[in-house]
Amino acid sequence: MSAERPVLPPVRLNSEAELARDALAAPLFVRAVRLARWAGPETRVGAGGELVEAQLPAAAEHLGLPADEDGAAYASEAWRLAVDTGLLDVTDPDGEGEDGGAEGTVTAGANLALLTTGSPQEILAIWLDGLDAVHADATAPLLDDFADLVGEDGSIDFDALDWDPEEETEFLDGVLGNLYLLTLADNGAGDAPVPLPALAASMIVPDDMGEPTDDILEQVSEAMMRLDDQFRLLEPIGIVEYQPVDEALMAEAGDPAGTAADADEEDVTRYGMVRLTPLGLYGIRARMLEAGVAAPAVGDLADKGADALLDGVAHYPEAAARAEIQLWLAGRGAGGAVPAAAELLAAARGTDEGAPLRRLHCQQALALAGEEAEPAVRAVLADPELGGLARVWLAEHGATDVPAPSEAMVFWLAIDTIAAQLDADGELDELQGLVEGLSAQHTGFFDEIWRVDHPATAEVLEAMGRLHSDKKAAKDARKAAFKARSRAGG
Template sequence: MNGDDHPTLPPLRLPPEAELARAALASPLLVRAVSLARWAKGGIRVGAGGELLGDQLLSAAEHLGLEGEDARALAAEAWNIAVDVDLVDIVEDEPAEDYGPMPDADEAVALATPGEELEAFDTSGPSDVLAVWEGVFGVMVGDAAMPNMEDLLEELTGGEGGFDPQNPDSAELDWDPQAEADLLDSALANLYVLTASENLMGEDPAPPIPLPVLASSLAVPEDVEEPTEEMLAEVSAVMMRLDDQFRILEPTGAVEYRPIDEELLVEAGEEDWAGSADPDSPDEDEDVSRYGVVRLTPLGQYGVRQLMEDEGVHAPLVGELSGLEAQELFGEIADHYPEPAALAELTEWIAVREPLAAVRELLAAARGEDELAPWRRLLCQQILAAAGQEVEPALREVLEDEQLGGLARVWLAEHGADDVPPPSEDMVFWLTVDTFAAQLVGELTEEQSLEVQELMRGLVDQHSGFFERVWRVPHPATAEVLEAMGRLHPDRQAAKEARKAAHRARSLG
């Protein structure tokens, strides 16, 4: 949560707008919708809702080069999208004009012509292309949350308690439209979170997520170690619903999706399907991708981010803080930026400045005795590791600084300087406490706790009388660091000594 208590998604790095627009222009559904909008040049008589009539669907499918049993359905989908996002305008028919062969005269009561959005689409830049694509994506997200009409009809007409035409209220549908929409919104948000950190430093795109893993994140509470049979059944039900939804979204270019292998359902049978979908215990020799895998594309990340922002969720982009001063920058990233995102933001911040001046400003902002000051200094040390020799003067200027001298010596030594004055013992222990304090900012993950434990063990083993020396260090976080050592150190005797040292450090305050 950020400072104004609005939900916050992890920071994301998006490709340039032009690259996203090229991806949008290559998305199958938008390609078909634009093609049919151009096909309507000269006017086409359609139904009152803008729907194609009679053989028009066949003509539309032929225009798109579609064949097979799904050709008409795909053509209808593309045409409806073109109407929904105003690539096609629908106006009342004007019988006096000749707009070609008329379908059933009782049905053809409107006229379809290319809309203003098509003209803007053809003549404008990347932002306008993306605006049209956003409309397509939004419509399809809404469609994906709707039930499958064949299943709905079967539920209405089949079995005990089915639909009675004489009594429309007799049908009890097991479908909650809000729940369906919430499921898809949550799935897209989880995909966003799972993939946002993968390309922060410009690396390869995020790997695809197995569908059982995504479904489990939606159906099984985080604090549950062993899912119950009921939970596994819910995971399976969520998987089947997501399978339908991602099939619908794939033509938008927002997701890359490999559907569930239908042979699995035949092999397992409906009753055994729940157990087979356990995300934590697949068969060793089984191809997990048979259960479905999905990846949110960069275009999909863009689309989900727009949807979340429209709903009041804060979804920061890497680089959007580059105009801030260093002190403000640290304040912003401290709130909801995990370390990889913070480093990516700092990299962008330095990239738009003269390096030497930028490093001087960062070092000045890293000073302080507040709770976050050790974290700021650690980030500086990490981000400066990749800096070039042109920033060396800034590091030499702080060699004798009590708070920055240690990290300056580390940088100079790592960059081959041979005239670095050795640190005093006081500086070594102060830097040790400062480094530990930085690690303790925020809640440690299990992996981070293990890393801190190993660091503690190494330091205590390396320095005789470590705790006797450390408790005297005049650092604001000395007692807190020693208390953490008392909790986390794997050796019971060392942990006991740490707690005693923490008590003595507290007595100095």
Template sequence: MSDERPTLPPVRLHPEAELARDALSAPLFARAAKLARWAEREVPVGVGGDLLEEQLAEAAVHLDLAVDEDGTGYAAEAWQLAVDTGLVEIEEHAGEDEDLPDGAPSGTATPGEELRLLTAGSPQDVLAIWLGGMETVLADAAAPDLGDLVEQIAEGGELDLDSIDWNPEDEAELLDGILGNLYMLCALAEAPEQSVPLPALAASMIVPADMDEPTDDILEEVSEAMMRLDDQFRVLEPIGLVAYQPVDEALIEELDEDGETVRSAGPLEDEDVSRYGMVRLTPLGMYAVRARMLDAGVEAPAVGDLAGKGADVLLGALPDYPETLAQAESEQWLAARDGLSAARDLLSAARGDDDRAPQRRLACQQTLSLVGPEAEPALREVLDDRQLGGLARVWLAEHGATGIPEPSQDMIFWLTVDTLAAQLGTADEDAAELRDLVEGLVGQHTGFFDAVWRVDHPATADVLEAMGRLHPDKKAAKEARKAAFKARSKKDN
């Protein structure tokens, strides 16, 4: 039986057809496709497939962009993406090795085979092309800012590559780490549209987990990382990977040529945290980052992954899923099976005395609640089973079945210990809901602790110790601790 725990929280991905539509509507990708169709006119290009000055201006006009530095810049980015993804094919002219005058064409661009797949292919075809383009954009985002070098050259200086503190492998690894952390935070978010503050994302990569108060040096690193991330997310947003609210320009210090502050950043109020940047992965971004992590060998579960797996794998995984995703996973698993055989498989997989067994039985009970009356024979078959008889009676009662035999006191208390053990394995012990459960159980049964310590369950002592920590009444808590001692002594003997 699999006891492996997922390394990342599960996610619910959008359908591939919907993701493909998102890809086609991403601004940069849409522009690339539009220019690829424009290339039906056979566009003359320079070395490497770059658009010549005249054609670049025409491309900007075709994209309804202004023919200025920004407009032609956007057009050049879209054209490069079209070339990189195969939406455009470049045919070099004969004699390409000969010296050509500046501005002379060295080849011709025409629509590539990939362009046809955008309209005639499957959603998987569209997503494969988009993923290829995304990798190009990620490489651009990890590239250094060459602005200083351009200024050096413009001023007649020498090209000094050593002045750039940049290692391509380190930068790519850092960006992967940022996207991985963002994936984790988005997966754990309470709402799909919930964004992550840029300072929190930067801190997640820099501030050590065991550091209570970040030092000034650490805070400076976080600030520098934020500015780098601001640049990178501005690059990644047009391809549809992230939804990004940039850092408010009014909060960025302006420095003179000597590095002295000429305008300080504005003060930050608690309610203004969004001014420091907010980011989240789009549904397309969640799909893309997960695909990259799977390629890297990282376990990144998604709802539906377990539909073809056995009941043991399902019950082993569900305790680590948030409630809504656990139900969605169970529904997909059940949809592929008939109710009666599914119930029998679930009940069989729920047995066991290992540490995770109580959580499997709780997951089994929750999954069986989604099965209709056709599963009744399977539940009646286990009424005398010490581990399953209690949950079987609960299911039968909830489904209005008749002729349910009364459980013994031993079975009632065994089920109580098992249920608490499962809850303690999945919940925060400080949760009010769990404290209320403990208090309610003790209040319902006279002599509760005297009965429970005798229960032959592997987790009895641990459950009683937890009840001693959780029960708000000091006298009851003390009784629980005494009962735990008795249970542990009984087990040792």
């Protein structure tokens, strides 16, 4: 009935201070910072800004890593992140190094000082640059046999890579998006680790497919192993907690994803398990926002007007809507209950499709505002759109001097209430109970209610005809809906 629903539910993020602390504690970021502080005037870099090979053992040793191939790889990875995040500034090569290659130097970047003097937002901005860099590494082509790509003239045959950067990025972003959605499921209670085969299958297996074909299973297997590599790269930047695919399993099965579908509950963890961290929720949401995706967060509306609040929480889960409204009310400060309630009531007026749901959330917001809102509520008792909800609020707060509503107001409130619940996509049993309860309160309900001057009257009566369990009442509702449409000229 109302405006387009948001695709993503709102996320509850940790505070920026907590997230900044998490960012500074991410293992790869920690190593990058240590190397940035270790670098000095004698540190030499190659033409691409990379640490020259001769200095990698010393860098690895500074990080407490062994001075072997693995240690050098970790040190090189951390160095690249320090450069990519502005912790280090690279100068252009000014001469030839000992091996004949051009070499440059580095100095501390402006962002290095911000890690100790900057705000949480500034620290998170630096970390997000690091996430982008690691994401790019995770979607880079796998060069298992680089020599095969180099021609006789020394040129690289990029076509032989069979690599589409846009496709790779879209796939990984899709996987992270699915993980984000799974984490927010059930009001944020769905943050348990997700089996890697299930995550890979979510991107490969069509929704309407019954038994996957061998070709589809092979694609899932390939995607799963690619994701295993990617999550191993992404974990050190702090966005996921990842349990890799059991290497012994790979040796046993040869095709781990091919047998994952048959694994029992005890074995499924051997196929890889991944979970988004609170920092990961923040980072993935930031990437979504940058890509133009509507990814709301609880607290986004705290400094907005009441109209934006009521429209914004229209299709939030109940707990998220309640939290958003509480933040909005808290922002009005002590003594702000009356003007806040008046602003909410003014925003709840209207005859557009979204108005019934706005009034429902206004009623919920007024309940959270407390007894201090009473003067603003009493001020709308005579309002044809708000008088009904005002009487309900006053009765719930124990008021005994509330004037009785007119029959027209009672019927109008019944239509408005059901219209709001239809728009909210509530539970069918609850909606059916509401429909039957309201219609049973008044003798001859369907003989009168079709005359209600509400934009949703006909639509509500049609819904009552579908939902009412009593066949006669359902038939009366359909007849009343026809009368309402005829009365409205439609």
